[in-house]
Amino acid sequence: MNLLKSTSIFWFAAILLLSQQACKPSFSTIVKFGRVSAEDFKETLDFDINRGLIILPVNIKGETYRFLFDTGAPNSISKSLQKQLKFKTLSKGHIVDSEGNRSEVKYVGVDTIWLGNVPFIDQTAFVGDFEANPAIKCLNIDGIIGSNLMRLCNWKIDMKNQKMVFGKTTLHTAENYPQSLSFKTDKQYNLRVDLETGDATLTNLKIDYGSNGSLSVPDKVFQVLIDRNIIKQTSTISGQSQKGITGEINTSQRQTAYLDTLRFHTLAMQDVTILSGGSGLIGTDLLSKAVVIIDWSQQLLFFEEVDNSPIHESTFGFTVGLSESNTPYVQSVRENSSAHEQGIRPNMQVIRIDYMDFSKSHSYCDYFLGKIDKPSITVVLKDEKGVEKKVVVEKRPLHP
Structure with missing residues (x-):
């Protein structure tokens, strides 16, 4: 969508804290669980990219699921997947995300996670509520491949060609990767x-x-x-x-x-x-x-293959969030942007953005996953007094 390019999804930049429980192992212990059954392997996977994030195909108990590839978090599975597969609970604790928000979670033991033809055995994962954040819900993921699994082998990530290679072998040479x-x-x-x-x-x-x-x-x-x-x-x-x-x-x-x-x-x-x-x-x-x-x-x-060409990014200057009442609203506005000059302010209700009419058939996920490649867009909003406002917003360089 690129309405405000510098707004990002900081997923699980988190500190994990585990409550002390009788007869329950600590997080620092269970995060070390897991192994790869293959001794020497090299596997290639194709992946999807949604909103700049890598989505991998993962097989668990014969079914394929969508998992986020996330070096900044431990493994995770959704509540719905845990309800379906009923993995054994290893311990309980709390997770604190990058905004300091604290929530209770439980850690489970996933018997086998298959990436391609490679089985990752006895993996620890926390059970996450992937519907609490609208942006995460729009990605429609079933879990996270996290850093406690990644440590078991080496990884080569090519986002341009949407390919990933992982294995126990060396994936580079000094000549190709100086x-x-x-x-x-x-x-x-x-x-x-x-x-x-x-x-x-x-x-x-x-x-x-x-x-x-x-x-x-x-x-x-x-x-x-x-x-x-x-x-x-x-x-x-x-x-x-x-x-x-x-x-x-x-x-x-x-x-x-x-x-x-x-x-x-x-x-x-x-x-x-x-x-x-x-x-x-x-x-x-x-x-x-x-x-x-x-x-x-x-x-x-x-x-x-580093791409160091200049980036000429541009923005309309605002982002859209979803309120607790499931109403799209202006989440943030960039100063001196076209949106700011046109009177768009945080907390205004968003009724329409270009072709997306939220009062009719379009949803927040249409906005979140969509993209508008136009120099200008028409935005219809409603202020706190219920007065509708229609403005035309222009795309401008991110940093003049």
Whole structure:
């Protein structure tokens, strides 16, 4: 849709906390469960991309399901899948998503997850409510292939050609992949890296294929980059956010800007969008610009076929969310955008966007999964007094 390009889905940038329970193992114990039965293998999978996120075909007990590929979260299965397959509960605890929202979850043991012809045995997964957040619900996924499964082999991710290779064997050669970056892991097996921009080092950033954004950093880090004149011009996005598995709606005011260069050790990416207010992660908007290999045996990332052509992104300047009453509304607005100048403000009810009429046959998912490649669109809204407003909004460069 690209109404507001810098708005992203920060899926499960989460801290997992497990309640103490008698006779129940801790999360740090059960996350280590799992193995691959094959000793030496190399498998290739085709995948779909929805809203910049990788959706893999996964086979469990003879049925094929849609799973999100997410390096920033542990394995997960939906409540409906757990109700159907009734996996054994290993423990219970709480998950806190990237917005600080806390919800109770249970961890189950999935006997076998098949990716292609490769069985991943005794996998720990938390049971997630994939309908609490409207954006996640629109993706229609059954689960998540997470970092605790990925650690068992090496991965080559080619988002341009929508192919993934994984195996115990080495998936790179020094000649083809001269650009590399070391990573660290935590108890959840998240991938953590240090990057450089200007004279600053951004530490402990998460490589997150479960986020379709570019680069996000905490507010304090964003301000340091401003103070050091690494960031020279910013724009503010005001309104609300609805991210993470809980789907809680939070008031949000974030800043966005461009970085001239972001350095992944020897690899430099140009004109990188950066967003404040995040937990510190790199999403698929950046990761899709290269073929990436995750080599767990060496704890290295390798990059090939890097696309460093200038990105001339544009935006209408607003995003749409779904209220608790299932009504589309203006979720956030970017200052100095066409939407802002036309009087569009957060919390206005959205009745129509171009051909999508939400008062008739179209749904929020039509908006979320759709795309409008036009220089201008007509938007019909209703303000807090119930007065309808019809405006024409133009697409403008993301960063002039």
